[in-house]
Each structure stands twice: as C-alpha cells, then as structure tokens.
Amino acid sequence: DNASPVQPITVLGSTGSIGVSTLDVVARHPDRYSIYALTANTRVDLILPQIKAHQPRYAVMRDEQSAEALSLQLKAAGISGTEVLSGEQGLLTVASAEVVTSVMAAIVGSAGLAPTMAAVEAGKKVLLANKESLVMAGHLLMQAVQRSGATLLPIDSEHNAIFQCMPARYQSGESLGLAAEGVRKILLTGSGGPFRQTPLDQLAAMTPDQACAHPNWDMGRKISVDSATMMNKGLELIEACWLFDTGPEDIDIVVHPQSVIHSMVEYDDGSVLAQLGNPDMRTPIAHALAFPERIASGVPSLDIIATAQLDFEAPDYQRFPCLRLATEAVTTGATAMAILNAANEMAVQAFLDQRVRFTDIPVIIEHVLATMSLVEPSTLAVVQEQDLEARQIAAEFIKGSHKVTG
Ligand code: NAD
Ligand code: MG
Incomplete structure (x- = not known):
C-alpha cells in the first residue's frame, strides 16, 4: 500500500500552553x-502523564535534579521505553535527531533560541511558537533556514494567518519580496489585551493576575503580560519582518478586540485577504503540522x-509605550531587538514576582536600551x-527602582 510513514515529532516545551495544544492535535x-x-x-508532575500517554523515546528536563526525579517516577511506574536527558545538550539532541521530521519550538523566552537553531540547522520542519528566538536572532535564523533547507512555519496565530493569506511563492520559500508578489501591506491584528480600556491612571496598580486574565486567549504567564503591555504585538512586528522579509513600514498594526480575524494581507489590486477562526491555537x-495538507484540529466551527x-x-x-520601543528597535536594527527582548523578559519576571509595577516595564526596557552600545549580531x-549584558543592567536597575517606587 502507499500509506505514508508515521512522522516522529519533538515537542520542545510540551508542558506549556502551546505544548499541551500540540499534543491534543497529535493525539487525534x-x-x-x-x-x-x-x-x-x-515540572515532573506535568510531564509524567504526557509520557504515559505518548510514550516518547526521550524526555528532557532542564536540570539534573528534575531529570533524576523523573527517572525515579518512570521506574516506579514501570516505564522503561523513555530515556531521560537534561540541560541544553539534551534539548539540542532531541531537536536535531536524525529520525525526527518536525520540531515544535514552544519553549518560552530566550531559552528556546539554541534548540530552535539546532532544529533549523538540522533541516527540520520547524513549527515556530517561540517568537523570542526570531526577535533575538532573526537574521541568523533566517540565514540558517536558507543554508539547511529547513521549513519554518509560524505558529503564532497572526503570522500563521498572514502565511495562509500570502501568495504561493511565499509559502514555498521562493518569493522575491512583497512588492514583486503584488502585496501592498500586511495588517497585523491584536486584541489590545486586558487593559485596552482601563483608565490610564489605574494601570500602575494592575496586578499580575489582572494582567494574565486575557479576554480571548488562554496562554502562559509571560506572553499574557506581553499582551497586556502590547509588547507581544511589538515582538510580533519584529517576527513578521523576519518571517516575511520586510520592514515595519509595510506592516500596519490594527487593534481588533474580538480576535476572530487573526491578521490580513492587502494586495496591489485592493484585495484584502483575512484568515478567520475561533481563538484556539x-x-x-x-495547519503547520500538516502543511500543505489540512487535518482536523478539534476546534469547533466559527459561529459567524x-x-x-x-x-x-x-x-x-501613549497607553502602550512598549509598542513604540519595539518599533524603534526594529528600525534601529543590530542587537537592539535582542536587548529589547532580554530587558522585557527581566521586566516581566520582576512584575510577575511583584518586584516592580506594571507601568515600570517599559521604563526598565527603555533604560537598558539607552545604556547599552549596539553591535552587529554576527554570531549566536x-x-x-x-542578552546577558542586558539582563545584568536590567537586574541592577530593577533593584534600584524598587527603593524609589517601594
Ligand atoms: P508556557 O509558559 O505555557 O510554556 C512554556 C514551556 O517552556 C513549558 O513547557 C516550560 O516547561 C518550558 N520552559 C520554560 N522555561 C524553560 C527553560 N528555561 N528551559 C527549558 N524549558 C523551559 O508558554 P506558552 O504560552 O506555551 O508559550 C510558549 C511560546 O509560544 C512563547 O514563546 C510564546 O510567546 C509563544 N506563543 C504562545 C501562544 C499561546 O497561545 N500560548 C501564542 C503565540 C505564541
Ligand atoms: Mg500572536
């Protein structure tokens, strides 16, 4: 018969929001x-039931301590088919393993960069949720895609929507650029987050739980705070510039509170193509798993x-200074985007730990960007x-600002 072989997949960050949704689709x-x-x-308690359900060849934990804890639990449960690895080396191993066809890159933040790069360099089909890696090292990642022949498919809902609305040559990685393909501009939509209408003088008092209560999407805490500051849209602007080989002048950010349209592409003839659907990742x-085929996802029909x-x-x-900071960073180029991302990760963590206020987040990022000298991001x-220097400067500033705002 001509049945295609079953494709072995690596899910980086399987216990997170995207990871869980990925396993749900795979199980279908x-x-x-x-x-x-x-x-x-x-989190051993989160990965253990996933291992029982999916019987992977490998499980990777961040440190040796949790790897040992997992090994003991697997032994106790009588599971011997899954080998436990740890640390960055473990991630690189499973991201680039010969037999793997697709890698879901769904670790949050800069920790996702090295394994994502490893999957790209190994020529995999890479399903990219970890937008931070493109923000940090977009030029290097896109170069590696060209060199290795990897297929990079966006998971971020907006970029996945743009990809679906793009001309065929964009989808096959052979495009000559937006203008040559008759694309006038990209319309990047965003909900505006939980604080779109909060009175400006109340923003400083917003708590982590309020920031993480997104009106339309159920996501991890870091990206939820990014949505509340709209830094998420700023990171996505940068992500779109790398993915679709264009500049911020060709991308309009549009606030669309219902999150039913996931983004749009406008053509020279005035046609505007949109991708719609329920807000479910x-x-x-x-779409990316099966591309160019279509498979069931478990998402109910959109009730239009x-x-x-x-x-x-x-x-x-004015309400969302992070949008301005991200736009300036992509215009500046060099390592400005990597610095923006690192400072943002530090500021968001400090906010989640209640060490700074919500409105301190853009202040911290602007301080770090103003303090550092940029260099050409020629190597990883x-x-x-x-990234490390930006984190150190952010940490010092956060310590100091605590005394002032305390
Ligand atoms: P999450 O916090 O729910 O999950 C993060 C995953 O990464 C978990 O499995 C966690 O164990 C793992 N992880 C965290 N820190 C790690 C480290 N230092 N080393 C190794 N593993 C680590 O996050 P999420 O919401 O699933 O988001 C994951 C990525 O996808 C982010 O880059 C986010 O911007 C992007 N994304 C998410 C959504 C969404 O709807 N959740 C939408 C678009 C893009
Ligand atoms: Mg998004």
Whole structure:
C-alpha cells in the first residue's frame, strides 16, 4: 500500500500552553504522528502523564535534579521505553535527531533560541511558537533556514494567518519580496489585551493576575503580560519582518478586540485577504503540522452569526509605550531587538514576582536600551553576550527602582 510513514515529532516545551495544544492535535492523528521527545522546565508532575500517554523515546528536563526525579517516577511506574536527558545538550539532541521530521519550538523566552537553531540547522520542519528566538536572532535564523533547507512555519496565530493569506511563492520559500508578489501591506491584528480600556491612571496598580486574565486567549504567564503591555504585538512586528522579509513600514498594526480575524494581507489590486477562526491555537498548530495538507484540529466551527460584530481601532502608543520601543528597535536594527527582548523578559519576571509595577516595564526596557552600545549580531555568541549584558543592567536597575517606587 502507499500509506505514508508515521512522522516522529519533538515537542520542545510540551508542558506549556502551546505544548499541551500540540499534543491534543497529535493525539487525534496516530496514523500520521508519533512523539519522539517531550521536554519541560522542572515540572515532573506535568510531564509524567504526557509520557504515559505518548510514550516518547526521550524526555528532557532542564536540570539534573528534575531529570533524576523523573527517572525515579518512570521506574516506579514501570516505564522503561523513555530515556531521560537534561540541560541544553539534551534539548539540542532531541531537536536535531536524525529520525525526527518536525520540531515544535514552544519553549518560552530566550531559552528556546539554541534548540530552535539546532532544529533549523538540522533541516527540520520547524513549527515556530517561540517568537523570542526570531526577535533575538532573526537574521541568523533566517540565514540558517536558507543554508539547511529547513521549513519554518509560524505558529503564532497572526503570522500563521498572514502565511495562509500570502501568495504561493511565499509559502514555498521562493518569493522575491512583497512588492514583486503584488502585496501592498500586511495588517497585523491584536486584541489590545486586558487593559485596552482601563483608565490610564489605574494601570500602575494592575496586578499580575489582572494582567494574565486575557479576554480571548488562554496562554502562559509571560506572553499574557506581553499582551497586556502590547509588547507581544511589538515582538510580533519584529517576527513578521523576519518571517516575511520586510520592514515595519509595510506592516500596519490594527487593534481588533474580538480576535476572530487573526491578521490580513492587502494586495496591489485592493484585495484584502483575512484568515478567520475561533481563538484556539490548535488551528495554527494543525495547519503547520500538516502543511500543505489540512487535518482536523478539534476546534469547533466559527459561529459567524453569534460573532455578529468585528471592531477595529488604531493602536494607542501613549497607553502602550512598549509598542513604540519595539518599533524603534526594529528600525534601529543590530542587537537592539535582542536587548529589547532580554530587558522585557527581566521586566516581566520582576512584575510577575511583584518586584516592580506594571507601568515600570517599559521604563526598565527603555533604560537598558539607552545604556547599552549596539553591535552587529554576527554570531549566536554575540547575541547571547548582549542578552546577558542586558539582563545584568536590567537586574541592577530593577533593584534600584524598587527603593524609589517601594
Ligand atoms: P508556557 O509558559 O505555557 O510554556 C512554556 C514551556 O517552556 C513549558 O513547557 C516550560 O516547561 C518550558 N520552559 C520554560 N522555561 C524553560 C527553560 N528555561 N528551559 C527549558 N524549558 C523551559 O508558554 P506558552 O504560552 O506555551 O508559550 C510558549 C511560546 O509560544 C512563547 O514563546 C510564546 O510567546 C509563544 N506563543 C504562545 C501562544 C499561546 O497561545 N500560548 C501564542 C503565540 C505564541
Ligand atoms: Mg500572536
């Protein structure tokens, strides 16, 4: 018979919001996909049931301590088919293993960069949720895609929508650029987050739980805070520039509170193509997993009658200074984007730990960007050095600002 072989998949960050949605889609198609490796930070209790359900060849934990704890639990449960690895080396191993066809890159933050790069360099089909890696090292990642022949498919709902609305040559990685393909501009939509209408003088008092209560999407805490500051849209602007080989001048940010349209592409003839759907990440995940085929994702049909209304607004740069900082960083180029990302990760963590206020986040990022000298991001090591320096400067500033705002 001519049945295609089952594809072994690595899920980096399997215990997170995207990881769980990925396993949900994979479990619907045992004839197509099997799990080669699952990875988590330190939560043994979360990865253990995933291992029982999917029987991967490998499980990777961030440190040796949690790897040992997992090994003991697997032994106690009588599971011997899964080998436990740890640390960055473990992630690199399962991201680039010969037999793996696709890698879901769903670790949050800069920790995702090295394994994502490893998957790209190994020429895998890379399903990219970890937008931070493109923000940090977009030039290097895109160069590596060209060199290795890897397929990079966006999981971020907006970029997945843009990809779906793009001309065929963009989808096959052979495009000559937006203008040559008759694309006039990209419309990047965003909900505006939980604080779109909060009175400005109340923003400083917003708590981590309020920031993480997103109106439309159920996500990890870091990206939820990014959505509340709209840094998420700023990171996505940078992500779109790298993915679609264009500049911020060709991308309009549009606030669309219902999150039913996931983004749009406008053509020279005035046509505007949009991708619509329920706000459920299993749609872009299923799209990228099966591309160029289509498979069921478990997402219910969009009830367009119940939706009834689609609203659009211009973004408010006064309310969301992070949008301005991200736009400036992509215009500046060099390591500005890596510094922006590192400072943002530090500021968001400090906010989640209640060491700084919500409105301190852009202040911290602006301070770090103003303090550092930029360099050309010519190698991954250079990017990682700048990332580290930005984190140190942010940490010092956060310590000091605590006394002032205390
Ligand atoms: P999450 O916090 O729910 O999950 C993060 C995953 O990464 C977990 O499995 C965690 O164990 C692992 N992890 C965290 N720190 C790690 C470290 N230092 N080393 C190794 N593993 C580590 O996050 P999420 O919401 O699933 O987001 C994951 C990525 O996808 C982010 O880059 C985010 O921006 C992007 N994304 C998420 C959504 C969404 O709907 N959740 C949408 C678009 C893009
Ligand atoms: Mg998004």
